[in-house]
Amino acid sequence: MINIERLHQNVTTWLKTSRQRVLALMNDPLTVATKSNRNDLVTNVDRTNQQFLIGQIQAAYPDARIEGEEGKDQKTKSLDGLVFFVDPIDGTMNFVKEHNYFAIMIGVYVDGKPVYGAIMDVMHDTIIAGGHGFAMRANDTRLPALADEPLAAGLIGLNGPMHAHNRLAVADIGMASSGVRMIGSAGMTFADIAQGALIGYISYLQPWDVAAALAILGHAGVIFSRPDGSQLDLLTPGIVVAATPQAHQTIMTMMNDAATN
Amino acid sequence: MINIERLHQNVTTWLKTSRQRVLALMNDPLTVATKSNRNDLVTNVDRTNQQFLIGQIQAAYPDARIEGEEGKDQKTKSLDGLVFFVDPIDGTMNFVKEHNYFAIMIGVYVDGKPVYGAIMDVMHDTIIAGGHGFAMRANDTRLPALADEPLAAGLIGLNGPMHAHNRLAVADIGMASSGVRMIGSAGMTFADIAQGALIGYISYLQPWDVAAALAILGHAGVIFSRPDGSQLDLLTPGIVVAATPQAHQTIMTMMNDAATN
Numbered sequence: 001m002i003n004i005e006r007l008h009q010n011v012t013t014w015l016k017t018s019r020q021r022v023l024a025l026m027n028d029p030l031t032v033a034t035k036s037n038r039n040d041l042v043t044n045v046d047r048t049n050q051q052f053l054i055g056q057i058q059a060a061y062p063d064a065r066i067e068g069e070e071g072k073d074q075k076t077k078s079l080d081g082l083v084f085f086v087d088p089i090d091g092t093m094n095f096v097k098e099h100n101y102f103a104i105m106i107g108v109y110v111d112g113k114p115v116y117g118a119i120m121d122v123m124h125d126t127i128i129a130g131g132h133g134f135a136m137r138a139n140d141t142r143l144p145a146l147a148d149e150p151l152a153a154g155l156i157g158l159n160g161p162m163h164a165h166n167r168l169a170v171a172d173i174g175m176a177s178s179g180v181r182m183i184g185s186a187g188m189t190f191a192d193i194a195q196g197a198l199i200g201y202i203s204y205l206q207p208w209d210v211a212a213a214l215a216i217l218g219h220a221g222v223i224f225s226r227p228d229g230s231q232l233d234l235l236t237p238g239i240v241v242a243a244t245p246q247a248h249q250t251i252m253t254m255m256n257d258a259a260t261n
Numbered sequence: 262m263i264n265i266e267r268l269h270q271n272v273t274t275w276l277k278t279s280r281q282r283v284l285a286l287m288n289d290p291l292t293v294a295t296k297s298n299r300n301d302l303v304t305n306v307d308r309t310n311q312q313f314l315i316g317q318i319q320a321a322y323p324d325a326r327i328e329g330e331e332g333k334d335q336k337t338k339s340l341d342g343l344v345f346f347v348d349p350i351d352g353t354m355n356f357v358k359e360h361n362y363f364a365i366m367i368g369v370y371v372d373g374k375p376v377y378g379a380i381m382d383v384m385h386d387t388i389i390a391g392g393h394g395f396a397m398r399a400n401d402t403r404l405p406a407l408a409d410e411p412l413a414a415g416l417i418g419l420n421g422p423m424h425a426h427n428r429l430a431v432a433d434i435g436m437a438s439s440g441v442r443m444i445g446s447a448g449m450t451f452a453d454i455a456q457g458a459l460i461g462y463i464s465y466l467q468p469w470d471v472a473a474a475l476a477i478l479g480h481a482g483v484i485f486s487r488p489d490g491s492q493l494d495l496l497t498p499g500i501v502v503a504a505t506p507q508a509h510q511t512i513m514t515m516m517n518d519a520a521t522n
Contacts, residue, residue: 098458197359
């Protein structure tokens with residue numbers, strides 16, 4: 001079994017160095033390209049930062065497989081053994097337009113089981129980390145246990161197009177909550193859940209968008225599922241429902257009612 | 262005519278003191294009550310802070326009339342003379358749930374004309390200020406001129422229920438942008454526009470939600486109107502469209518098409 005304290009020290013060191021590199025590059029003009037659509041961006045910083053993080057992981061864990069957002073060469077079809085999911089810049093649109101509210105994420109899995117995750121809020125210099133037997137923390141401060149609030153009592157992060165089209169009752173779910181937030185970064189949204197600011201998040205996510213959060217929040221009582229209640233599969237993208245237990249149950253009921261009516 | 266440099270010094274002093282008081286009170290249990298609906302909150306801190314700010318304004322500007330969010334006694338039906346609009350905590354839901362992303366706002370008008378505004382982002386200790394002949398700044402740093410980006414190239418803040426119901430084509434406007442953000446505080450959204458992170462905002466706002474921003478951003482090239490293109494009236498609540506000129510024009514066309522189809 002991997003040593004999680006040691007892993008956390010390594011990841012923390014990589015993320016702090018990575019952050020300094022990103023901040024330095026942010027002052028130069030960015031090279032921005034589109035991927036799947038006009039709002040799916042990649043910059044030179046995403047690519048450079050992924051290369052840096054992959055280099056660090058390979059040096060420390062030569063047997064690990066690495067799933068990164070940028071570039072197809074590392075894609076795996078299996079989660080056997082030690083796997084690192086890397087999102088070098090999560091919230092690239094925010095990074096480009098706002099120079100704020102973006103994250104660097106690393107999620108670590110052993111034989112498909114979430115072991116450890118870290119989400120770095122770059123501009124606020126905060127690493128949210130947690131995992132199996134490793135209590136959730138913001139930098140060196142232990143985070144309080146998450147309250148199991150009902151949907152009506154909490155703020156929820158929602159995907160914009162799903163909300164606009166009430167897909168899977170997502171707009172109704174928003175109206176049933178205390179309020180909808182759209183932050184533009186899965187990592188920043190999950191970091192808000194870890195800190196008790198939001199009680200859930202519904203969005204279409206790639207494996208590297210959710211891997212770190214599943215490891216951190218899944219061990220802190222947050223329920224992750226697909227809209228039909230089935231478990232996530234970190235080899236394929238799809239809609240993710242992450243919420244504290246009471247809210248998750250209400251969301252499942254509302255989604256099921258919407259699907260069957 | 263009021264001395265704006267002196268006004269800015271006064272407001273800055275009040276906001277800094279106000280911030281310290283809010284931070285101190287935030288550590289105690291909040292008294293939370295609902296107003297117009299279950300998600301329209303007021304806390305003891307909103308009320309205490311409004312009293313504090315009104316006291317400061319009255320001491321320095323004894324002839325001013327004051328329009329505050331909390332309490333009906335100060336409501337005016339005219340904008341003649343010197344009027345201060347005060348929002349003691351903007352984004353009360355965020356204040357309660359997140360302890361982050363809320364603002365304190367002061368907007369100053371003379372005979373109905375916007376003279377000066379200040380938005381304090383409490384948790385990030387930043388005052389965005391600007392006005393007539395008073396360049397937009399974040400604390401002591403002058404902010405760059407706002408780029409006149411088209412709607413397709415910018416992020417836009419949108420009201421949740423309007424987006425959910427595509428009211429006035431707001432969901433379509435979101436899809437035509439680079440992305441939708443829902444922040445939960447008018448003040449924080451306008452602060453993001455001032456800093457070039459967002460290009461616009463559409464929401465239903467009370468006079469004290471928009472007064473500071475209209476004074477700051479209206480003098481920095483942002484267009485403010487009602488959905489039909491008419492000017493804002495700071496005596497009544499209503500839907501506000503605030504955006505950089507190109508984006509505002511596109512939004513007006515989309516809203517007009519939606520209203521006439």
